[in-house]
Amino acid sequence: MSADLEHIRQVMREADCLYTNDQVEAAIARVGAQINAELAESNPVVFCVMNGGLIFCGKLMTHLDFPLEASYLHATRYRNETSGRRTVLESQAGSLVHRP
Numbered sequence: 001m002s003a004d005l006e007h008i009r010q011v012m013r014e015a016d017c018l019y020t021n022d023q024v025e026a027a028i029a030r031v032g033a034q035i036n037a038e039l040a041e042s043n044p045v046v047f048c049v050m051n052g053g054l055i056f057c058g059k060l061m062t063h064l065d066f067p068l069e070a071s072y073l074h075a076t077r078y079r080n081e082t083s084g085r086r087t088v089l090e091s092q093a094g095s096l097v098h099r100p
Contacts (some may be wrong), residue, residue: 015020040066050074
């Protein structure tokens with residue numbers, strides 16, 4: 001299915017802004033502060049669910065002030081001839097170590 005670029009632009013022009021960028025950034029900072037308070041003395045692994053969580057995870061990690069390991073989980077859909085639709089989860093554990 002090809003995307004009609006003009007239709008995409010029309011949707012963007014007509015879309016309502018629910019939250020400003022500043023409101024989103026402030027919410028991410030609050031989540032980061034709460035995680036710092038609860039997990040700063042542990043050794044957490046942060047999993048980003050690709051592709052939708054990439055931007056949020058990256059912005060959130062800039063607010064985390066303790067060492068952690070980060071990885072990703074990629075969920076994808078594909079068609080299997082014998083069993084129909086399946087969800088596949090792929091992970092790359094320990095791919096990034098964050099030390100502030």
